[in-house]
Amino acid sequence: MPALQTFPAVTADPGVIRQVLSDSPQLMVVAFDFEAGAQGKLHNHPHIQSTYVESGRFVFSLAGEEFEVGPGDSFVIPSGAVHGCRCLEGGRLVDGFTPRRDDFL
Template sequence: MPFPEVDADPGVRRQVLADAPELMVVAFRFAAGAEGKPHNHPHVQSTFVQSGRFRFTVAGETRELGPGDSLVVPPDAVHGCTCLEAGTLIDNFTPRRDDFL
């Protein structure tokens, strides 16, 4: 059963969809113009764009992604995004992000 949605950043809502110690699935819902501020963490992260358009920067490399696109963020890589068109990202983290519980 999914967890409730919570505010993550201005214009960004986060909802844990499933979790186990080895893996966590999280939906991030962005308003247009909202940002996932640059950050890093020790987890491997995969991101799938369910809807919307996003400009991602991962380890200094920037690219634009839309529905159906995905990327992988290596452990400890500085990454962030700007939402160009409102949408939803589905992120997977391994191991689980205990700070999201």
């Protein structure tokens, strides 16, 4: 078994803590802890992103469409799609990125 690596938790946006959970050049898993009312600003990136809602409630904007998600929901964000979220009820999102988000290291 490879040695486990621990990554620091950092403030990503006001009320949002980001922590890389695991990574390789081809894949990265990242947890985002949100306080109620916090926002993940609209942005895009070349990575394909898979988001899993571990807890809380969120309104996501994806390519101009809005939808609400809660615990157990998951979805994929295509490469280059403009997206962001607003946290309705504090919780955690777990995102997978391919390839790795080097800007998070």
